[in-house]
Amino acid sequence: xxxxxxxxxxxxxxxxxxxxxxxxxxxxxxxxxxxxxxxxxxxxxxxxxxxxxxxxxxxxxxxxxxxxxxxxxxxxxxxxxxxxxxxxxxxxxxxxxxxxxxxxxxxxxxxxxxxxxxxxxxxxxxxxxxxxxxxxxxxxxxxx
Numbered sequence: 391x392x393x394x395x396x397x398x399x400x401x402x403x404x405x406x407x408x409x410x411x412x413x414x415x416x417x418x419x420x421x422x423x424x425x426x427x428x429x430x431x432x433x434x435x436x437x438x439x440x441x442x443x444x445x446x447x448x449x450x451x452x453x454x455x456x457x458x459x460x461x462x463x464x465x466x467x468x469x470x471x472x473x474x475x476x477x478x479x480x481x482x483x484x485x486x487x488x489x490x491x492x493x494x495x496x497x498x499x500x501x502x503x504x505x506x507x508x509x510x511x512x513x514x515x516x517x518x519x520x521x522x523x524x525x526x527x528x529x530x531x532x533x534x
Contacts, residue, residue: 407488408454409495416445416466417480420504426460428483428494430514432507441466442480448497449478456487460494460508481508 400413418441424434442463450457459479467475479497486492494512496505 408452409457409482409484410451411448412451412478413448414445415447415449415478417442417447417449417463417478418466420461420463420480420502421477422504423459423462426458426483427485428458428460428508428511428515430511432504432511436504436507438502438504442498443502444498446498447480449480450482450495450497451479452482454488456485458483458485461504481505483512 398414401410402413403410418439420438420442422429422432422434422436445466447463449463450459457479459481460483461479461481462477463480464475464477481497482495484491484493484495494508496508498505500506500509
């Protein structure tokens, strides 16, 4: 693949899912969605102003209720116009309403500090669900 093709915007729909991916973007001004059900330790006041590291971000777009934005950012190209561009979902939580499987999708690697916090939240949330399931199962066995 040539260098020009590597850096050009790529868009695709994730096969079998109501989710669109837009790749090879530079992003800036990342913020946390305060309405995200995933957040446990990450707070909505966590913000990264300015350009995010790298020019190879993927953002997610969907109109299905299973996808909840966790981190939002603006495209870097809005810097030149002066007007703020639209917010893009850089991390989404899939609530599992489409296929029964919950997941968190990251638009870049885990080198970005907010991604690390969101990953911890995702792990803590899954651990809490498993603990509740185990307790419920234990009590169900004792009552038999």
